Amino acid sequence: MKKSFFKVVLPALLVLAAVTGCKQPNAQADNAPAEVQSTELFRTSQSWDGAELPDYLQGRPELVAMKYVFPAGKKLSWHEHNVMNFGVLVQGELTIIGQDGKEKTVHAGEGVVEMVGTIHHGENRGKETAVLYMFYASQKDLPLSVQHPEIPLE
Numbered sequence: 001m002k003k004s005f006f007k008v009v010l011p012a013l014l015v016l017a018a019v020t021g022c023k024q025p026n027a028q029a030d031n032a033p034a035e036v037q038s039t040e041l042f043r044t045s046q047s048w049d050g051a052e053l054p055d056y057l058q059g060r061p062e063l064v065a066m067k068y069v070f071p072a073g074k075k076l077s078w079h080e081h082n083v084m085n086f087g088v089l090v091q092g093e094l095t096i097i098g099q100d101g102k103e104k105t106v107h108a109g110e111g112v113v114e115m116v117g118t119i120h121h122g123e124n125r126g127k128e129t130a131v132l133y134m135f136y137a138s139q140k141d142l143p144l145s146v147q148h149p150e151i152p153l154e
Helices: 009-020
Strands: 062-070 085-091 093-096 103-107 112-114 120-123 130-138
Touching: 009 120, 093 130
Parallel strands: none
Antiparallel strands: 062 130, 085 112, 085 130, 093 103, 093 120
């Protein structure tokens, strides 16, 4: 039986809200709203390149939340994901490049749904450190990504 979106991804969304909404837990921002606000960042069944996302895995889910910090000018190696994942860039900008040459630049405050089963890499072309929170709908002992060191970065 396939897990529903709400059973698998909703807990990750709650973590996302907590992480991105609590940058300064004891400080009151001058421009803080008087009421709780919610903003939908995306609702999709496609990755950023337009490919349809796969069906959920069978079995017990393992939700994983990761924080990635990309210093200015740094790149990840070529890799691919076996599981669906999505996230929000909270600082800087990050460009994701598919092996086919398609690319998308994500800016602070924007969300991204990663490619699944497609080789790609990310790089920070900006002058500021980029901080990305990613959430994976995985299973125990399943790697979040498969590296492809045989493909050189340019």
